Amino acid sequence: MNIALIGYGKMGKAIEKIAEERGHKIVLICNSELGVKYADFSNVDIAIEFTQPDLALSHINFCLENKIPIIVGTTGWNEHLQEVENKVKQEEGSLLHASNFSIGVNVFFELNKKLAQLMSGKNTYTASIEEIHHIQKLDAPSGTAITLADGILENNEDYISWVLGREEIPYTNPNQLSLTSYRLPDVPGTHTIKYISEIDTISITHEAHSRKGFAMGAVIASEWLLGKKGIYKMNDVLNF
Numbered sequence: 001m002n003i004a005l006i007g008y009g010k011m012g013k014a015i016e017k018i019a020e021e022r023g024h025k026i027v028l029i030c031n032s033e034l035g036v037k038y039a040d041f042s043n044v045d046i047a048i049e050f051t052q053p054d055l056a057l058s059h060i061n062f063c064l065e066n067k068i069p070i071i072v073g074t075t076g077w078n079e080h081l082q083e084v085e086n087k088v089k090q091e092e093g094s095l096l097h098a099s100n101f102s103i104g105v106n107v108f109f110e111l112n113k114k115l116a117q118l119m120s121g122k123n124t125y126t127a128s129i130e131e132i133h134h135i136q137k138l139d140a141p142s143g144t145a146i147t148l149a150d151g152i153l154e155n156n157e158d159y160i161s162w163v164l165g166r167e168e169i170p171y172t173n174p175n176q177l178s179l180t181s182y183r184l185p186d187v188p189g190t191h192t193i194k195y196i197s198e199i200d201t202i203s204i205t206h207e208a209h210s211r212k213g214f215a216m217g218a219v220i221a222s223e224w225l226l227g228k229k230g231i232y233k234m235n236d237v238l239n240f
Contacts (some may be wrong), residue, residue, distance in 0.1 A: 001024045001045050001158070001222065001223065002025050002027040003026050003027065003028075003045065003048060004029070004030065004039070004042055004046070004047040004068070004172050005028070005048055006030045006036060006047055006048065006051060007030070007031065007049060007050040007051035007074075009028050011016050011050040011073065012031075012196075014215035015218055017215070018212070018215045018216050018218075019222075020113045021023070022156070022223075023223075024114045028040070028041065028043075028044055028046060036058075036063075037062065037070075041066060041068055045226060047068050047069070048218055049070055049071065049074055050073040051073055052138060052221070053074060053075065053076030053138070053139055056074040056076075057083075059072075060087070060095065062082075063095075064088060064095065064201050066089060067091070068095070069095070069222075069226060069228075070093075070206050071095075071096050071097075071221050071222050072097040072098075073097075073101055073218055075139055075143025076138070076139035077085075078143075087231065092229055093229070094230065095230075095231045095232070096221050096231070096232040096233065096236075097233065098212065098217075098221070099143030100147070101213075101214050101217030102119075102214050102216075103190070103216070103217055103220075104208075104213055105144060106217075106234050106238055108148075109147060112204065113151045114155075115193065115195075116156040117155045121157060121158050122195075124197045124198070124199075125195040125202070125237055126178075126195070126196050127156065127159065127177055127178075127194065127195050128177065128178075128179070128193075129141075129152075129162070129177065129191070130190075130192045130194070131144065131149055131179070131182070131189070131192075132181075132187050132189070132190045133181075133182075133184075133187055133189050134185065134187050134188065135183045135185055141179050142163070144189065144191055145179055145181065145230070148191060148193060149177055149179055152177055152193075153156070155178065159175055159177045161168075161175070161176050162176065162177040164180075164181065165178065165180040165181070165182075166182070167180075168180065188208040188210055189207075190205065190207075191205065191206050192205040193205075217234065221234060221237050224236075
């Protein structure tokens, strides 16, 4: 499989290493020095995009218009999701996006939903989410944290919205879920869900030790998407 990397930061370099270990070739690298509009995609089977929220939409549109399947790991562009879905249909394209490509995190998403169901209606407990990432991460909360919050809202009748706190726990009203984002040096990503009562605390945590899990998931998703049409998420790859 010939892969184009759109974005060549720490994640791009981690994906390059994993892809080559799995027998694939990186045939094109697009970054600030070589934009997608000026690059030669003629030998590309699939593109993997990890850049910035303000760039993702233009990269997605470019790949769809040029019939290049694309894996999107950039988060923070969800307000354009309907537009992207329409574009995929219009162009009969192939796109797979995820807030997190780690297989462990996607298992964690399912655990979060199940725990939310079990705790629904048990309003002696107060739920909260905490996420910690490296200081280079531009969006807050993380896409992973938003997915976790949505999982709680969809499966626990006690909560109807979430409130963000940056570097400190936010004030919340009843039926509001607290979501706190912290940015610290050299933290690949840690997410914790807590249900706290006067009597006890129930918590689940996913802690990434490196970017390898994210990179592996992105490459596995690329292998899965090749030859398919439509818009997909990581739970389609894992058959959850």
